[in-house]
Every structure is written in structure tokens, then in C-alpha cells.
Amino acid sequence: MRPTIVIAGATGFIGRWFIERYHTKYRIIALSRDEMEPDPDYDKAEWRQVELYSLSSTEAALRGADLAIYLVHSMHPSTRLHQGAFEDTDLLLADNFARAARANGLRQIIFMGGILPGEEDDYELSRHLRSRREVEITLASAGVPVTALRAGIIVGKGGSSFRMIRKLVERLPVMICPAWCTSETQPVALEDALKMIDYCLDRPEAFDQAYDIGGPGQTTYMDMLKTVAELMDKRRIIRPVGMFSPGLSKMWVSFFTDSSRALVSPLVESLRHTLVASDNELLRAFPDRIGFRKAAHRALYGKEDFPEVPRRKKSAHREKNTVRSVQRLPNPAGHTATYVARIYQRWLPILFRTLIRVKTEGDLSTFFLWGIPLLRLQFIPSRSDDDRQLFYIIGGRLVRRKDYGWMGFRRVLNGEYIISSIHEFVPALPWFLYVLTQANAHRWVMYRFGRYLEQGKAE
Known part of the structure; x- marks a missing residue:
């Protein structure tokens, strides 16, 4: 009998691709804030509406699941006015999910977090990385075993971080790169990230463990821009400057990539750190990981389209001023x-x-x-x-x-x-x-x- 996996954040980048790749191996419950239109031609997952801010709704949504993949990040408000910082909202949602997982007797939660700087890094964690760490701790607080996969940039079609790189290369013939563009990072190919999630699911030796995941080599954001420019056959002048102005960087990346500040901020803030994967058992289990150049080529020119999900059902009446x-x-x-x-x-x-x-x-x-x-x-x-x-x-x-x-x-x-x-x-x-x-x-x-x-x- 196939294990039943519930995916929180199923409409996002990783969630859609996991459903596409593994719907024949697992019975999948996909969670969405909105109710989905019934689609007789779609049989890859059972879609359930959930309000993750509500513990009772989350408990009901997890009913019947054995395992969970948690891919939630509260970047987009669901009410007209949202007071509060994203990290506090993330903390509350994770606490609800952990309690609901315990109430339903789940065996494991897989959490996709972020690589943390090494002990030698004297900088304080960015808000985004600190939040990811808090979510990891909170998911484990209810006693359900958690496996944290800590990743940097995940390179694949539909990914927001890679989309920003592609848009910058498309639109800017000259790029003056601030200091954060030279920080070492270790991107991971989408295919490898999905395989590692699958590998860890329901594997007892992975319970209550945290693994850094990354590709076979280290690079910098500036080198990634150059590589993507070569792959797209774009002649681009890319030069570093010795300053770090995160506020200005967020403005120009957001403007030229049509990305919200909420999406841009975590990338810019985290890249002030050196974020490379430490050696671990999970990486050693996948010695033939895909390098950045090949992963970027697949993201740009791969024949597979970004997976579709059922259409959201239009609500008959939704309270506006919440x-x-x-x-x-x-x-x-x-x-x-x-x-x-x-x-x-x-x-x-x-x-x-x-x-x-x-x-x-x-x-x-x-x-x-x-x-x-x-x-x-x-x-x-x-x-x-x-x-x-x-x-x-x-x-x-x-x-x-x-x-x-x-x-x-x-x-x-x-x-x-x-x-x-x-x-x-x-x-x-x-x-x-x-x-x-x-x-x-x-x-x-x-x-x-x-x-x-x-x-x-x-x-």
C-alpha cells in the first residue's frame, strides 16, 4: 500500500514538481489556501482546502496522512491588512502544523529550509535564515520526527530565485554587482532536491536530522549571472563593486525582474553570508549530482512545462475587509x-x-x-x-x-x-x-x- 503524503505549500515550485515526479509512488494530499475546481482529468493528487492559521482546519487537512512535506513560507498576506513580520507568521503556521501532525499521528515531517552559515561566520543571520531555523525548531516541538533539508538556490523551471537571475540577464546589458554577488554559495538542481526529499521520506535514520544539500560545486551569484548569460547567448558586461547596499540591491532586483520585494529580500539578505553545504551522509548518497551549468540549461530549455494544478474555485462570497x-x-x-x-x-x-x-x-x-x-x-x-x-x-x-x-x-x-x-x-x-x-x-x-x-x- 502506498504511503500517503500531505504537502503544505503544494502550489509552489517544489510542491508542483514533487507531485509531477512522484504521484505514482505515493498517494498525495495537496494543500491549498483556495478550494480547487473539480477536474476529472487530474488524478495526481487529492486537493484539500486549508487555513493554516487555524489549528482545527489544519488538523482536518492532515487527516489520513502518514508523512508530510512542509514547504510553506508566508510571503503573501491572505487578508486585506496584515500586521506583523513574516518571521512571526511563519512561526505561528509552523506551530499549528506541528500540533496537527501530532494529532494525526504522522510519522515524519520533511522541511525544506535554508543553509546556515558556518560557525566561522561573524555576521548575524539574516531575518530569512533566522526564520527558517525557527520554523525547523518549531516543527519538531510537538514530537513528530523532522528531517530538515537545508538548501541554497534550487535551480529549476518555475523557481523564483532562478527566474530572478534569468530576468536580470535578459534585461540588463550592463550589471554592476555589489559585494553580496561574490559570496560563495552552492546551488542545487531541482532534480537532485526532489530525489533527496524522496530518499528521506519514511527513512528512520533520517528522522530528527538536518542535512545541507547542494550541487557538486561552489559558485557565486556573479558567476551564475555570467553562466546564464552564456547559455542564453547574451553578451553582458558584469562587473563587481566593493560595496554592500542591501536596500538598493533589493530595489533594483525587484524592479528589473518584476519580483516582489518580499521574494527578493530573502535572496539578497542571505547572500551576504557564505552559504555552502557541509559534508553529510545524504550528499554522499548522491555522488553524481547535477552541476549549476547543466541545471540552468535544463531550467532554460527543458522540454517539460512547469506543472499545472487544478484551477482555483471562485468563491461565491469572500469577506473583503479582513x-x-x-x-x-x-x-x-x-x-x-x-x-x-x-x-x-x-x-x-x-x-x-x-x-x-x-x-x-x-x-x-x-x-x-x-x-x-x-x-x-x-x-x-x-x-x-x-x-x-x-x-x-x-x-x-x-x-x-x-x-x-x-x-x-x-x-x-x-x-x-x-x-x-x-x-x-x-x-x-x-x-x-x-x-x-x-x-x-x-x-x-x-x-x-x-x-x-x-x-x-x-x-
Whole structure:
């Protein structure tokens, strides 16, 4: 009987190619934020809609799976307003996935992360690499064995990093390359990356292991540009300059490649490091890996098209003015989420000097301003524990939809931080007024609450 694999991030570059290559070997459950149109001619995977911000939705989506491949990176917001840094969102999504994997008894999670600099590197990790490492730790926190495959640039048709290289070569006859273009890196061919994922799946000796993966040789971003220019038969002048200006680099790479800053930033920030694969058992199991030149040629001229997936179903009605806020709060005392949620309700009236009052009756908490009920939260004990506190947003003058949103406190990274989050909140205020007032007020309140926790006053 074929093992069942669930792929989170299945509509992306790696997910699509894995389905294309291995749908006959595995039964595949492919996860997507959107519901897919039924397609009788498509039999490579079972597509399931999932809201990864919701633990219950994630648990349902993983039902029936034996193994998982986690390819999620929260670059694109799913609400009209998204407050918070991408690394905090990544942390929350990974925690949900780890809990859901444990609840469904999965045997293993494969995570595609990023190569980390060696100990000799004195630079601090970029935000992107630090986030990838945090996700790796978080996925393993629920007890399901994790295998982390840490890669640099993956070279293949449809890959965003290689697409940026190709676009730069296509559009710029002269390229002045900043210092980060000369950092050593070790790209890996798409075919090799897919084979390594397949090799590690359900292999006990790979459980709870991290492997750097890369091609047979090291190169630099500037040399990759030159190689691609040769393959495309483009005469290009490519010259290095001795400066590192990540902000300027992000602007010109984004402009000339039609790529979002969210996609460009991780590449530019990570390439300030030397990112080469350390020798390991997995690399030794694949001695005949494909070099960059051959991988780039396949990406440019390979006959296979980028794999298609079923069309997304058009939603009959989707709430437009939704808000998501994900805030990381320091937790130096290692408090439980239960404690922090309770302290928050006591602290808020202190912050506003009794203008705001919180009344708690059983599992219902109501926040009043001068006697006006602003917000009503319903605590959900059946979906809460000391690491996670869940509240449904069920009413109040600030709320337009009373059946839609939820709020939570989550203890993450061994209690080092608390993630405070609000999801699918629909404000009652007109949108422009909400953005100018209530949204900024919430951000400021959570910043002050974070300072309160950091200073150890929540004792």
C-alpha cells in the first residue's frame, strides 16, 4: 500500500514538481489556501482546502496522512491588512502544523529550509535564515520526527530565485554587482532536491536530522549571472563593486525582474553570508549530482512545462475587509499562554487608567470603554491548553462580523516568546478610519504589553 503524503505549500515550485515526479509512488494530499475546481482529468493528487492559521482546519487537512512535506513560507498576506513580520507568521503556521501532525499521528515531517552559515561566520543571520531555523525548531516541538533539508538556490523551471537571475540577464546589458554577488554559495538542481526529499521520506535514520544539500560545486551569484548569460547567448558586461547596499540591491532586483520585494529580500539578505553545504551522509548518497551549468540549461530549455494544478474555485462570497495581526511578545519569565492571557485582561485597564474595564463571566470576557461594550471574547477551553489560549470574537461595537474572527495567545520556542494574534477580524469602522485609528492603537497596545512582559512586571 502506498504511503500517503500531505504537502503544505503544494502550489509552489517544489510542491508542483514533487507531485509531477512522484504521484505514482505515493498517494498525495495537496494543500491549498483556495478550494480547487473539480477536474476529472487530474488524478495526481487529492486537493484539500486549508487555513493554516487555524489549528482545527489544519488538523482536518492532515487527516489520513502518514508523512508530510512542509514547504510553506508566508510571503503573501491572505487578508486585506496584515500586521506583523513574516518571521512571526511563519512561526505561528509552523506551530499549528506541528500540533496537527501530532494529532494525526504522522510519522515524519520533511522541511525544506535554508543553509546556515558556518560557525566561522561573524555576521548575524539574516531575518530569512533566522526564520527558517525557527520554523525547523518549531516543527519538531510537538514530537513528530523532522528531517530538515537545508538548501541554497534550487535551480529549476518555475523557481523564483532562478527566474530572478534569468530576468536580470535578459534585461540588463550592463550589471554592476555589489559585494553580496561574490559570496560563495552552492546551488542545487531541482532534480537532485526532489530525489533527496524522496530518499528521506519514511527513512528512520533520517528522522530528527538536518542535512545541507547542494550541487557538486561552489559558485557565486556573479558567476551564475555570467553562466546564464552564456547559455542564453547574451553578451553582458558584469562587473563587481566593493560595496554592500542591501536596500538598493533589493530595489533594483525587484524592479528589473518584476519580483516582489518580499521574494527578493530573502535572496539578497542571505547572500551576504557564505552559504555552502557541509559534508553529510545524504550528499554522499548522491555522488553524481547535477552541476549549476547543466541545471540552468535544463531550467532554460527543458522540454517539460512547469506543472499545472487544478484551477482555483471562485468563491461565491469572500469577506473583503479582513484583518490579521501577529505579534511576537518577549517572555523572559517563561510564562504559560494561560497566564499571559489572564494577565493581559488585568493589565489593559491599568494601561488606560480605568477608561477601559474588563468584565469576565465564566468563559465570556467583555471589554468596556465608558460603559460601551467594545469587544466580546468567548474563551474556548476545549481548544486551549497552557501553550495555547483560544478566544472567539463574538461581538462588541468594534466588530462587524460576529461569527468570523478569533484571537489567541501561543507559547513558542520553548517559552521564549508568546505570539499574540487576531485572525479574520472584520472591523465595524469604515476601512480608512480603522486603518488610521484602531489598527494603529492595537499595534501600540501590543508593543506596550510586550514591554510589560519584558520588564518582568507580569509576576
